[in-house]
Amino acid sequence: MKRLFAALLLACLLAPAAQALTVQQVTQATVPIDVLPFRNDAERARFRHLTGQLRCMVCQDESLLASNADFARQLRGQIFAMMQQGQSDKEIKAWLVARYSTFILYDPPLQASTIALWFGTPAILLIGGLVVAVLLRRRTRPADTITEDPGEDW
Numbered sequence: 001m002k003r004l005f006a007a008l009l010l011a012c013l014l015a016p017a018a019q020a021l022t023v024q025q026v027t028q029a030t031v032p033i034d035v036l037p038f039r040n041d042a043e044r045a046r047f048r049h050l051t052g053q054l055r056c057m058v059c060q061d062e063s064l065l066a067s068n069a070d071f072a073r074q075l076r077g078q079i080f081a082m083m084q085q086g087q088s089d090k091e092i093k094a095w096l097v098a099r100y101s102t103f104i105l106y107d108p109p110l111q112a113s114t115i116a117l118w119f120g121t122p123a124i125l126l127i128g129g130l131v132v133a134v135l136l137r138r139r140t141r142p143a144d145t146i147t148e149d150p151g152e153d154w
Helices: 002-028 041-052 070-084 089-100 112-139
Strands: none
Touching: 041 070, 041 089, 070 089
């Protein structure tokens, strides 16, 4: 039983890492970018990196780079135009956050409004693990420590 509990706990702890790896692989994959007139490969790489860090608000599980939604195409065009105007990645992200909130960022900053995003899942896993441990401990108490109910015999 302890081995099962340990395996379950290990799986719960490794799940976020596996998800992060999957997201990173999707953003690094060869995804066709809209036909945009990039000046050079460095600008193309900057565009890929920036749109890979942003969440599609329609798909919510895909980056702007990977999404084929109309909204994502429009936002990629807007980001490209802002890059052509000479805006930095920080300025572009600030504009997007002001318009769509920190939800658009795959890696939101640690603020009062994002504490649940950062610590909610680990807290739930910890509480769940504690509940399971307490229940298993109660269940495996020796029989001599359990008091019998001297209720009525039928």
